[in-house]
Amino acid sequence: xxxxxxxxxxxxxxxxxxxxxxxxxxxxxxxxxxxxxxxxxxxxxxxxxxxxxxxxxxxxxxxxxxxxxxxxxxxxxxxxxxxxxxxxxxxxxxxxxxxxxxxxxxxxxxxxxxxxxxxxxxxxxxxxxxxxxxxxxxxxxxxxxxxxxxxxxxxxxxxxxxxxxxxxxxxxxxxxxxxxxxxxxxxxxxxxxxxxxxxxxxxxxxxxxxxxxxxxxxxxxxxxxxxxxxxxxxxxxxxxxxxxxxxxxxxxxxxxxxxxxxxxxxxxxxxxxxxxxxxxxxxxxxxxxxxxxxxxxxxxxxxxxxxxxxxxxxxxxxxxxxxxxxxxxxxxxxxxxxxxxxxxxxxxxxxxxxxxxxxxxxxxxxxxxxxxxxxxxxxxxxxxxxxxxxxxxxxxxxxxxxxxxxxxxxxxxxxxxxxxxxx
Numbered sequence: 001x002x003x004x005x006x007x008x009x010x011x012x013x014x015x016x017x018x019x020x021x022x023x024x025x026x027x028x029x030x031x032x033x034x035x036x037x038x039x040x041x042x043x044x045x046x047x048x049x050x051x052x053x054x055x056x057x058x059x060x061x062x063x064x065x066x067x068x069x070x071x072x073x074x075x076x077x078x079x080x081x082x083x084x085x086x087x088x089x090x091x092x093x094x095x096x097x098x099x100x101x102x103x104x105x106x107x108x109x110x111x112x113x114x115x116x117x118x119x120x121x122x123x124x125x126x127x128x129x130x131x132x133x134x135x136x137x138x139x140x141x142x143x144x145x146x147x148x149x150x151x152x153x154x155x156x157x158x159x160x161x162x163x164x165x166x167x168x169x170x171x172x173x174x175x176x177x178x179x180x181x182x183x184x185x186x187x188x189x190x191x192x193x194x195x196x197x198x199x200x201x202x203x204x205x206x207x208x209x210x211x212x213x214x215x216x217x218x219x220x221x222x223x224x225x226x227x228x229x230x231x232x233x234x235x236x237x238x239x240x241x242x243x244x245x246x247x248x249x250x251x252x253x254x255x256x257x258x259x260x261x262x263x264x265x266x267x268x269x270x271x272x273x274x275x276x277x278x279x280x281x282x283x284x285x286x287x288x289x290x291x292x293x294x295x296x297x298x299x300x301x302x303x304x305x306x307x308x309x310x311x312x313x314x315x316x317x318x319x320x321x322x323x324x325x326x327x328x329x330x331x332x333x334x335x336x337x338x339x340x341x342x343x344x345x346x347x348x349x350x351x352x353x354x355x356x357x358x359x360x361x362x363x364x365x366x367x368x369x370x371x372x373x374x375x376x377x378x379x380x381x382x383x384x385x386x387x388x389x390x391x392x393x394x395x396x397x398x399x400x401x402x403x404x405x406x407x408x409x410x411x412x413x414x415x416x417x418x419x420x421x422x423x
Contacts, residue, residue: 005070005291006141006314009211013146014221016153017207017284022200023156023229024104024281029345030197031237032246037193038186040176045187045194046237050230052383053198054223056356059363059380060201061222062373064208065215066366071295072206072288073359080362087301088405090292093202093355094302095401096348097289098326101282103344105130106334108278110341115271124335130275131327134282135320138290141313142210145283152280157228159273163258163266164235171242192349192390197233199352200281202359206288206295286323293319350394351401357384 009017034042060073069075071086073093078086109126112118137145180186201222211217240246245257258266294316297307308318333339339347363377 005210007210007212008143009146011217011221012150014211014217015225016149017204018221018225019153019229020149020280021203021284022198024277027233027236029107030193031240034190034194035241035246038190039181040241041180041187042190043237043241045190046234049194049198050234053230054226055376055379057201057222057226059360059377060205061218063363064205065218068208068214070206070209070291072292073202073355076362077358080365088402089355089358090296091401091405092351092398094289094292096351097285098323098330099344099348101285102327102330104278104281106341108275111274112271115268130279130282134286135324137283138287138320139313139315141315142287145287149280149283152276156273156277160232163270164239167239167243167257175242175244188390192387195387202355203285203288206291289323290316290319293322346394347397350391351398353384353388353391354398357388360384
């Protein structure tokens with residue numbers, strides 16, 4: 001299916017989109033959460049993830065390079081295993097973003113509020129501003145979004161490097177003991193949460209049709225961004241543990257790190273940086289999800305209205321409106337404390353992992369005649385399958401989505417049969 005979206009993404013913008021999608025809210029909250037779960041041994045998890053992330057990233061890159069399509073992983077799975085599974089995976093990813101994007105936005109709002117000493121309700125206000133801003137940018141198109149991402153990502157990397165370098169003198173050996181307070185089980189429990197930090201490669205696959213030179217730029221952008229992201233995550237985790245900046249305020253560990261170095265002004269800087277990080281993440285995910293909604297609609301696997309494209313900007317406005325409505329529901333549930341922030345983080349974990357799992361399986365099936373790509377896809381598949389074991393109760397969410405897809409299919413078939421009988 002040809003989407004007719006304009007090819008406007010160059011190499012710097014591609015790198016920025018990858019970093020924006022992957023280096024998101026995770027770098028703000030997960031180092032502290034992982035340290036709470038696994039203790040100082042969490043840095044081992046980060047080291048392993050640094051190694052494992054490259055095959056995962058390359059698997060998605062190879063698929064995007066060979067099969068550039070607005071459907072992303074859903075399209076890869078369809079090519080490998082047929083329409084039914086491809087549709088299910090498409091809905092898994094599409095219904096993850098309405099939760100994942102607000103989580104990123106709330107993280108940015110929470111960090112800024114903590115840094116500036118703002119009241120709790122400010123978190124929701126800032127989150128709403130981030131979501132609306134990202135929606136508007138995506139209405140205007142990936143050319144504008146890509147330029148903004150480049151500026152935002154450069155700012156993010158610069159400030160994170162400054163915070164990491166400034167923290168090194170405050171690292172103390174005593175903070176690494178006991179090294180493994182919760183044993184191997186603690187490391188295992190932390191693994192799925194760390195994996196959440198490295199999702200995003202599959203997101204940019206939905207934008208592959210809009211790369212100016214996908215044959216060359218997809219692989220280059222993936223490798224460059226993977227190295228940058230891996231190093232930043234590992235070093236952030238190291239200084240979080242080494243400076244004992246987790247515990248009571250685990251979700252704001254990076255603010256505590258910078259406050260120790262630069263005082264209140266450092267906390268304010270990192271609070272503003274959190275906004276930039278979360279804006280970059282939300283822009284990327286809204287862009288990819290809206291294009292997936294377009295793809296599902298055009299394949300008649302979603303309501304026709306989701307396939308509406310703006311005549312002025314040539315952007316998937318139907319998908320963007322759908323996401324806006326979902327965001328309203330999720331933020332409302334959070335505001336009235338029907339769901340907690342921790343629950344919002346955990347809910348889409350299994351759907352994101354299953355998206356990767358089937359995407360890697362598609363790579364194994366589609367690259368069986370290419371030994372290098374086949375092995376990279378196989379390594380990624382095994383890794384993702386292992387991580388999925390620790391999904392826990394989050395598996396309920398994809399079960400609910402699957403049930404909805406099946407019910408919709410049954411109703412659709414019933415209506416078609418009824419229509420044919422009446423003719």
